Amino acid sequence: MKKVRLSESSQTDMAIDIFKAFDRRAFIQSMVAIGGLATFGANWPASAQQARKIIIDADPGQDDAIAILVALASPELSVLGITCVAGNAPLALTQKNARMVCELAGRPDILVFAGADRPLKRPLVTAGHLHGHTGLDGYTLPDPTMPLQSQPAVEFIIETLRREPVGTVTIAALGPLTNIATALQRAPDIAGRIEEIVMMGGAYFEVGNITPTAEFNVYVDPDAAQVVFASGIKLTVVPLDVTHQVLATAARAQAMRNLPGKVGIVAASWVDFFERFDKEKYGADGAPIHDPCVIGYLLRPDLFSGRLVNVEIETVSELTVGMTVTDWWRVTRRVPNATFLRYVNAQGLFDLIIERLGRL
Numbered sequence: 001m002k003k004v005r006l007s008e009s010s011q012t013d014m015a016i017d018i019f020k021a022f023d024r025r026a027f028i029q030s031m032v033a034i035g036g037l038a039t040f041g042a043n044w045p046a047s048a049q050q051a052r053k054i055i056i057d058a059d060p061g062q063d064d065a066i067a068i069l070v071a072l073a074s075p076e077l078s079v080l081g082i083t084c085v086a087g088n089a090p091l092a093l094t095q096k097n098a099r100m101v102c103e104l105a106g107r108p109d110i111l112v113f114a115g116a117d118r119p120l121k122r123p124l125v126t127a128g129h130l131h132g133h134t135g136l137d138g139y140t141l142p143d144p145t146m147p148l149q150s151q152p153a154v155e156f157i158i159e160t161l162r163r164e165p166v167g168t169v170t171i172a173a174l175g176p177l178t179n180i181a182t183a184l185q186r187a188p189d190i191a192g193r194i195e196e197i198v199m200m201g202g203a204y205f206e207v208g209n210i211t212p213t214a215e216f217n218v219y220v221d222p223d224a225a226q227v228v229f230a231s232g233i234k235l236t237v238v239p240l241d242v243t244h245q246v247l248a249t250a251a252r253a254q255a256m257r258n259l260p261g262k263v264g265i266v267a268a269s270w271v272d273f274f275e276r277f278d279k280e281k282y283g284a285d286g287a288p289i290h291d292p293c294v295i296g297y298l299l300r301p302d303l304f305s306g307r308l309v310n311v312e313i314e315t316v317s318e319l320t321v322g323m324t325v326t327d328w329w330r331v332t333r334r335v336p337n338a339t340f341l342r343y344v345n346a347q348g349l350f351d352l353i354i355e356r357l358g359r360l
């Protein structure tokens with residue numbers, strides 16, 4: 001009997017059709033059957049395991065702030081430190097905002113470090129139009145009293161990775177990759193010690209949100225992104241393709257607001273603040289909640305699916321600088337270097353985010 005072998009592209013077309021036609025369980029079973037998409041469930045549930053050690057590298061930012069809150073509320077994660085970078089707002093604000101968020105979570109013991117105040121090779125571009133003058137507009141929190149660590153962020157990253165056993169520290173990257181790339185350039189030995197980098201950044205099917213082809217975090221420092229994508233480190237990318245499915249609808253924002261305690265009200269106020277811009281921009285029912293998807297992936301990888309593919313960063317073209325050129329259809333022989341996520345169970349993720357915010 002003659003065997004019919006589906007081409008790669010028809011397999012994936014089938015995947016997408018199936019995704020549209022059936023519920024998520026049927027979709028995943030189909031994916032596993034045809035080998036078209038990988039799903040991730042091996043690390044869950046984590047409650048029975050030792051807490052996973054993470055460094056959060058961030059540029060808070062309202063969505064960074066919610067991500068930090070979810071991480072601090074999650075016993076499956078041990079936050080070794082928060083390293084701040086310029087991005088959504090200048091560094092002086094992002095490091096201050098990170099400390100305000102830790103105090104909101106009742107965790108003034110968290111170590112917060114200041115890192116790069118500008119990209120590797122380019123002038124800083126911020127997103128004040130989205131995040132407001134403070135980077136965290138929407139709810140006025142008291143100025144932090146917990147200290148900023150005197151050690152520079154890059155030194156902390158290097159020292160921590162050299163101190164901890166090989167393969168036991170994950171980096172959750174929520175902003176431009178300047179700190180991480182600088183650490184890798186200064187101490188190449190740490191590349192082999194990082195368990196995984198899970199980053200919010202890039203876009204392929206959803207194209208760009210700061211230029212027609214570029215997502216903000218990669219656009220701000222494409223040279224740093226290039227260093228990270230070429231590092232050989234296990235890399236998981238949470239692109240706009242995923243985050244644009246995770247919308248803070250009115251009902252979800254209300255669920256945050258209904259939580260007992262202050263944290264839910266603050267988080268809902270942040271969502272309200274940037275929602276007005278995003279609603280106008282995308283015409284969707286609610287703003288995408290980008291950075292919490294990274295923490296959500298660390299907690300519940302089974303909610304996501306994607307593909308191990310090659311991703312290259314455009315650093316030269318004026319037209320498309322910062323583009324994550326993703327070989328989704330595997331039309332080149334370039335070596336796969338990143339797991340590029342594509343689908344998420346958005347309601348499952350939101351249920352998790354709200355449940356965790358409710359613990360604070």
Ligand SMILES: [Ca+2]
Nearest residue numbers: 061064174175
């Ligand atoms: Ca961010």
